[in-house]
Amino acid sequence: MKLFFALKTISLASQIALEEAGADYEVIPVDLQAGEQRSEKHLALNPLGRVPVLVVAGKSLTETPAILSYISRRFPESQLHPEAEMDIARMESFNSYLCSTVHIAHSHRMRGYRWADDVAAIESMRKKVPQTMSECFGLIERNLFSGPWVLGSRYSLSDPYLFTMASWLEGDGVDIRKFPLIQDHYQRMSERPAVKRAIAKADAALGAAARDAQL
Numbered sequence: 001m002k003l004f005f006a007l008k009t010i011s012l013a014s015q016i017a018l019e020e021a022g023a024d025y026e027v028i029p030v031d032l033q034a035g036e037q038r039s040e041k042h043l044a045l046n047p048l049g050r051v052p053v054l055v056v057a058g059k060s061l062t063e064t065p066a067i068l069s070y071i072s073r074r075f076p077e078s079q080l081h082p083e084a085e086m087d088i089a090r091m092e093s094f095n096s097y098l099c100s101t102v103h104i105a106h107s108h109r110m111r112g113y114r115w116a117d118d119v120a121a122i123e124s125m126r127k128k129v130p131q132t133m134s135e136c137f138g139l140i141e142r143n144l145f146s147g148p149w150v151l152g153s154r155y156s157l158s159d160p161y162l163f164t165m166a167s168w169l170e171g172d173g174v175d176i177r178k179f180p181l182i183q184d185h186y187q188r189m190s191e192r193p194a195v196k197r198a199i200a201k202a203d204a205a206l207g208a209a210a211r212d213a214q215l
């Protein structure tokens with residue numbers, strides 16, 4: 001398996017899940033700043049021009065909820081997927097909220113050009129990000145998060161997904177301390193060996209890519 005990723009993006013959630021599952025995979029950096037996501041080569045993998053892309057036996061999988069779900073089913077022993085139907089539905093509901101609402105709110109900071117051409121409109125969208133991200137995380141803290149993990153006592157795919165988005169809060173102008181449950185979750189996630197391994201592996205791949213670029 002090959003995971004096409006970029007630093008500080010949602011691809012970290014899939015990478016943590018691969019680490020939790022003990023999967024054998026390779027990470028391949030995509031340079032978003034240089035626009036590599038819009039290269040012919042990357043568009044052949046993901047016509048949307050985004051990361052992550054998980055390539056399995058030559059086939060591309062895109063969209064974080066689907067990639068996470070694939071990893072949990074491919075590695076059932078990892079227990080990343082709950083057994084009870086209602087827990088599975090709650091996990092999917094949470095992950096859908098992150099994908100369809102929280103990620104979009106965050107994207108208004110750097111990708112406002114997707115929704116408007118007018119410079120003032122783009123700036124107005126950017127300015128609203130601290131408010132919309134605070135509202136999203138407020139809802140998670142009050143209504144969606146059971147604790148100590150998203151679903152309660154059971155660690156699941158929702159945890160690396162939430163952790164990755166919580167890592168964006170500072171850059172989005174939101175103080176994580178406003179959300180004590182999420183702050184505690186973020187801290188505990190940071191200490192998980194799978195999270196440390198994922199970050200180290202991504203850093204090493206970027207180091208290698210930077211070295212290759214200099215050759």
Ligand SMILES: N[C@@H](CCC(=O)N[C@@H](CS)C(=O)NCC(=O)O)C(=O)O
Nearest residue numbers: 009010037049050051052063064099
């Ligand atoms: N719905 C997709 C969103 C993927 C996405 O937007 N990824 C961002 C990074 S967080 C990206 O690749 N952006 C590059 C661009 O917009 O040019 C998912 O959940 O995987």
